[in-house]
Amino acid sequence: MDTSIGTGNPIDRVEGHLKVTGMAKYSSEFPVDKMLYAQAINSTIAKGEISSIDISEAKKQKGVVEIITYKNAEKLKTPDKKLPPLSTTSIQPVLQSPQVHYYGEYVGLVVAETFEQAQYAARLVKIKYKKETPKIDFKNHRADAYKPEEESDYSRGDVEAGLAEADQKLEATYNTPIEHHHPMELHAVIASWENGKVKAYASQQMINDAAVTISNTFQIPKEDVRVIAPFVGGGFGSKLHAKQHVILAIMAAKKTGRPVQLTVTRHQMFTNTNLRQHNEQKVSIGAAKDGSLTALAHEIVSHTSTYEEYQEPCGTVSKMLYKVPNNKVTHRLVPVNLQTPFAMRAPGEATGSFALESAMDEMAWKLKMDPIEFRIKNDTQTDPSNDKPFSSRLLVECLRIGADKFGWDKRKMEPAKNTNGNWLVGYGVSGASRAAPYQETSSKVILTLKDGTVLATIQMDATDIGTGSYTIIAQTASEYLDIPVGQVVVQLADSLFPVTPGSGGSWGAASYCNGARMACQNAIKELKQKLNVGDEKKMSVKELMTGNKLTTYEAQGTAKPSEAFKEHSVYSFGANFAEVWVDKDTGMFRIKRMLNVGACGKILNPKTAFGQIIGGLTMGAGMVIAEQTRVEPNFGNFITRSFADYHVPVNLDMANVEVVFLPEEDKIANEMGVKGIGELGITSVAASIANAIFNATGKRMRDLPITPEKLI
Numbered sequence: 001m002d003t004s005i006g007t008g009n010p011i012d013r014v015e016g017h018l019k020v021t022g023m024a025k026y027s028s029e030f031p032v033d034k035m036l037y038a039q040a041i042n043s044t045i046a047k048g049e050i051s052s053i054d055i056s057e058a059k060k061q062k063g064v065v066e067i068i069t070y071k072n073a074e075k076l077k078t079p080d081k082k083l084p085p086l087s088t089t090s091i092q093p094v095l096q097s098p099q100v101h102y103y104g105e106y107v108g109l110v111v112a113e114t115f116e117q118a119q120y121a122a123r124l125v126k127i128k129y130k131k132e133t134p135k136i137d138f139k140n141h142r143a144d145a146y147k148p149e150e151e152s153d154y155s156r157g158d159v160e161a162g163l164a165e166a167d168q169k170l171e172a173t174y175n176t177p178i179e180h181h182h183p184m185e186l187h188a189v190i191a192s193w194e195n196g197k198v199k200a201y202a203s204q205q206m207i208n209d210a211a212v213t214i215s216n217t218f219q220i221p222k223e224d225v226r227v228i229a230p231f232v233g234g235g236f237g238s239k240l241h242a243k244q245h246v247i248l249a250i251m252a253a254k255k256t257g258r259p260v261q262l263t264v265t266r267h268q269m270f271t272n273t274n275l276r277q278h279n280e281q282k283v284s285i286g287a288a289k290d291g292s293l294t295a296l297a298h299e300i301v302s303h304t305s306t307y308e309e310y311q312e313p314c315g316t317v318s319k320m321l322y323k324v325p326n327n328k329v330t331h332r333l334v335p336v337n338l339q340t341p342f343a344m345r346a347p348g349e350a351t352g353s354f355a356l357e358s359a360m361d362e363m364a365w366k367l368k369m370d371p372i373e374f375r376i377k378n379d380t381q382t383d384p385s386n387d388k389p390f391s392s393r394l395l396v397e398c399l400r401i402g403a404d405k406f407g408w409d410k411r412k413m414e415p416a417k418n419t420n421g422n423w424l425v426g427y428g429v430s431g432a433s434r435a436a437p438y439q440e441t442s443s444k445v446i447l448t449l450k451d452g453t454v455l456a457t458i459q460m461d462a463t464d465i466g467t468g469s470y471t472i473i474a475q476t477a478s479e480y481l482d483i484p485v486g487q488v489v490v491q492l493a494d495s496l497f498p499v500t501p502g503s504g505g506s507w508g509a510a511s512y513c514n515g516a517r518m519a520c521q522n523a524i525k526e527l528k529q530k531l532n533v534g535d536e537k538k539m540s541v542k543e544l545m546t547g548n549k550l551t552t553y554e555a556q557g558t559a560k561p562s563e564a565f566k567e568h569s570v571y572s573f574g575a576n577f578a579e580v581w582v583d584k585d586t587g588m589f590r591i592k593r594m595l596n597v598g599a600c601g602k603i604l605n606p607k608t609a610f611g612q613i614i615g616g617l618t619m620g621a622g623m624v625i626a627e628q629t630r631v632e633p634n635f636g637n638f639i640t641r642s643f644a645d646y647h648v649p650v651n652l653d654m655a656n657v658e659v660v661f662l663p664e665e666d667k668i669a670n671e672m673g674v675k676g677i678g679e680l681g682i683t684s685v686a687a688s689i690a691n692a693i694f695n696a697t698g699k700r701m702r703d704l705p706i707t708p709e710k711l712i
């Protein structure tokens with residue numbers, strides 16, 4: 001039993017033993033009676049219409065129970081207009097028409113007694129299409145670019161005037177390719193429909209949101225939808241909302257009257273669980289001789305699907321990270337025949353900061369200024385995008401302390417001057433910021449007193465997507481109840497539990513823990529009131545239970561952002577440092593060292609926090625060295641269709657990584673002073689590596705990924 005008390009200790013994950021012993025149940029692993037298996041069928045054209053479907057052969061196969069296509073699918077709610085997929089009114093219609101919008105779109109579902117039978121029969125469904133010419137690469141269809149319905153253009157001051165008065169100007173375009181989320185656990189669901197009620201074990205990041213989507217799509221009360229996901233093997237944004245496979249499984253369960261399991265295959269995760277779109281980002285910067293920024297424009301062009309609208313907010317960092325009087329951000333979208341892009345691993349910041357922090361490095365070099373000093377010169381304690389003070393902002397400290405730890409003084413400012421045999425050695429830096437949102441969160445605590453020991457059970461619909469939610473919530477309850485962590489049981493991710501915002505957007509830790517805190521504090525307060533004891537009197541939970549002659553007691557709590565939170569800009573900040581060695585002849589390069597210094601409020605558990613940042617750094621490195629989805633430009637099919645060709649970094653790529661958290665108190669963020677960590681870790685990492693490559697070689701790499709042939 002863990003006898004430590006409270007947050008701040010680097011304790012092991014409380015659910016760790018369940019995971020390493022295989023006892024943790026993921027969505028497709030729940031034993032459910034009379035379960036059927038489903039296999040989805042994907043379109044083999046990118047645009048057009050289904051002209052005929054022949055299910056005769058498939059239907060004859062042993063074990064096949066049902067085949068669903070647009071012809072016999074239940075009519076679902078369809079949105080009145082193109083809804084953004086991030087909308088909480090999300091609706092996920094599927095199999096509603098013969099139209100095909102992208103290669104791999106779901107066009108059918110086979111339901112059978114076994115997984116193998118479903119898979120086999122799915123291959124025998126013969127579908128013919130009337131093909132049309134698809135639009136695939138948005139760069140060939142720029143004339144179709146439009147301003148998104150959800151207005152996101154922003155400006156302050158006069159960028160043209162700011163550029164005109166600048167002593168140095170830079171205009172550069174950066175490209176980040178299509179990427180895929182690829183959590184280890186495949187998207188999966190086991191759904192049942194009984195007496196008009198849905199129960200779904202579904203690998204989702206946000207339980208309540210999934211229930212809302214299901215309720216909206218089937219037009220049934222949300223109270224009749226139960227979503228359960230005690231363990232989620234990663235999401236990275238792809239599991240934020242319930243997607244079409246969840247709806248397909250529920251549809252099949254309703255039709256067959258039996259529970260249905262549907263797992264999205266790794267192949268299908270390229271076509272059916274969203275992607276990060278290709279962004280083309282033009283950054284224009286003006287600066288005075290002394291390094292003060294006079295203007296900053298960030299113009300983004302990317303693609304969305306033909307049926308939904310998603311824009312990645314790549315300009316977020318440009319609006320708020322530096323003091324610049326004249327600023328402009330624009331987004332334009334080109335509809336193409338690919339599935340809708342969606343939030344992936346720090347949407348906006350990960351890609352936007354690559355452009356901004358590369359451009360800042362380019363400008364520092366033009367000014368012959370140290371890139372750290374250039375950033376510090378343009379620091380601000382007020383968010384220039386809304387004139388609100390930052391609740392806390394230790395960006396300068398992150399840069400300075402990082403420089404010291406990293407040995408920045410050994411960097412040669414002039415590129416290609418630092419060599420080691422055949423290697424060119426370069427140092428790079430970047431500044432990072434990520435919003436630290438915090439949302440209304442509820443929780444329940446159940447206290448029991450047994451054999452003289454208090455046990456506390458915390459319930460909330462929060463998820464643990466591998467981040468450590470179970471552990472930090474247990475530590476929080478332990479702190480506010482003043483009992484050892486080992487006496488706390490945390491139960492998560494069930495719609496029957498109090499509502500939380502779920503895991504996404506780096507709001508999980510702050511929201512969950514403050515929600516759990518409120519339940520614990522309320523329990524103590526209520527138990528004291530029952531005894532007519534003042535709030536200030538110190539009494540243990542055991543004394544309170546005994547004093548009240550109680551063996552069990554339940555309390556609820558809800559935490560929400562304060563007025564102070566709303567009056568401030570609340571962000572986590574950080575700095576990334578990278579040392580890269582580039583082989584002069586082959587262009588092969590190694591990331592020798594990485595250092596991340598973060599200022600993210602109170603660190604609830606240094607071990608899980610470290611894991612979060614390591615994950616972010618790995619993804620940031622992945623953006624540079626490997627990750628890229630290639631599209632066949634005529635058919636719109638993805639060429640990269642498995643981990644054999646969609647590469648991610650391995651341990652050897654990430655050999656030497658250091659993470660430092662600066663101690664920070666931020667009571668404005670929330671009562672516990674917790675700020676988000678998850679997405680800060682990936683933000684601007686790619687720029688620090690690309691900047692190190694420039695320092696090593698003198699070659700500016702503006703298109704990711706950076707592969708060796710680009711460096712020869």
Ligand code: MOS
Nearest residue numbers: 236237345504505
């Ligand atoms: Mo995150 S991209 O909000 O899971």
